[in-house]
Amino acid sequence: MIRTGEAMAAENIYYIGLDLGCTFLKYALGASDGSLIVKKKTPSRADQAQSVIFEVIFSAIEELMEEAKTRGGKVVAIGLGSPGAVDFKKCRLIGNTPNLQSWGNAEIRKTITGRFGLPIWADNDANVMALAEATQGAAKGYKYVIALTLGTGIGGGILIDGEIYRGINYAGAELGHLSIAYDGHPCNCGGRGCIEQYASAPAMVRNYLDKIKDASEEVTTITIFARAAEGDQSAIETIDETAEYLGAALASIINTFNPEIIVIGGGVADAGEEFLTRIRHAYEGRTMKPALKGLKLVRAKLGNDAGVVGAISLAKKMYEQSQ
Ligand SMILES: [Zn+2]
Numbered sequence: 001m002i003r004t005g006e007a008m009a010a011e012n013i014y015y016i017g018l019d020l021g022c023t024f025l026k027y028a029l030g031a032s033d034g035s036l037i038v039k040k041k042t043p044s045r046a047d048q049a050q051s052v053i054f055e056v057i058f059s060a061i062e063e064l065m066e067e068a069k070t071r072g073g074k075v076v077a078i079g080l081g082s083p084g085a086v087d088f089k090k091c092r093l094i095g096n097t098p099n100l101q102s103w104g105n106a107e108i109r110k111t112i113t114g115r116f117g118l119p120i121w122a123d124n125d126a127n128v129m130a131l132a133e134a135t136q137g138a139a140k141g142y143k144y145v146i147a148l149t150l151g152t153g154i155g156g157g158i159l160i161d162g163e164i165y166r167g168i169n170y171a172g173a174e175l176g177h178l179s180i181a182y183d184g185h186p187c188n189c190g191g192r193g194c195i196e197q198y199a200s201a202p203a204m205v206r207n208y209l210d211k212i213k214d215a216s217e218e219v220t221t222i223t224i225f226a227r228a229a230e231g232d233q234s235a236i237e238t239i240d241e242t243a244e245y246l247g248a249a250l251a252s253i254i255n256t257f258n259p260e261i262i263v264i265g266g267g268v269a270d271a272g273e274e275f276l277t278r279i280r281h282a283y284e285g286r287t288m289k290p291a292l293k294g295l296k297l298v299r300a301k302l303g304n305d306a307g308v309v310g311a312i313s314l315a316k317k318m319y320e321q322s323q
Pocket of ligand 1: 176177187188189190191192194196
């Protein structure tokens with residue numbers, strides 16, 4: 001086979017993926033096919049000034065550029081996933097992020113491209129995770145994808161025809177704030193009855209503690225699933241109800257988007273296949289039949305790597321489009 005100049009050059013192309021969180025900045029070097037070569041993490045120093053967080057990011061980028069150089073190649077683009085709403089066009093934060101206080105209004109592109117001269121694309125972390133699963137994870141090869149991350153909150157990502165759906169003000173795809181009860185629990189978003197108030201990890205714990213009438217007990221979702229396996233009735237009921245809540249939310253999502261595949265990630269999803277089966281049964285009873293044809297419900301595959309993998313996928317996708 002004759003190797004063209006273009007193919008040889010592609011082998012020496014690298015991407016940087018950054019996943020900014022409240023505790024850590026995860027950072028990784030990706031090959032031309034988007035696969036991970038090196039991955040690392042460092043404290044994000046989220047409690048400090050914005051300039052300090054940028055310094056942490058600069059160091060990570062410098063380290064990975066050096067790594068690419070020792071491999072005889074060069075970094076061509078950077079991707080970054082961040083908490084909060086991100087103006088994708090300008091790659092800057094819109095307003096504040098509660099857990100990363102000084103990060104509000106951060107000028108990601110201006111600051112990073114200004115320093116390194118490399119193109120960067122930044123997006124909301126839930127969108128980046130959805131892209132990760134669709135390019136390298138459980139939804140690889142699918143174009144109509146819904147991703148839900150069940151954790152402290154509920155994050156959502158929507159891919160329509162392979163493209164991340166962001167909405168006109170980049171405030172869309174907040175699937176955790178889909179309401180399942182119009183006069184239900186108040187939510188910190190200003191709404192009521194948001195699925196996040198019913199099926200996130202803290203909501204599940206609260207529901208269980210209400211049932212056992214002992215608010216002092218130290219319980220996590222792991223405890224609840226373990227106790228259910230031992231036959232604890234309150235734990236079983238809590239899990240059944242969580243599945244019903246998620247089923248109600250997913251039925252609305254399925255009727256609206258008619259996805260090919262739904263990916264569930266986060267700690268609660270680690271509970272296993274049986275929990276997923278319960279969720280499936282719950283939405284099947286509530287969804288219009290044509291939208292269920294061929295629909296898959298799967299667990300996320302990439303776990304803690306989803307952020308950096310997605311950031312690399314974003315950098316690669318946008319860089320290739322810009323060429
Ligand atoms: Zn809400």
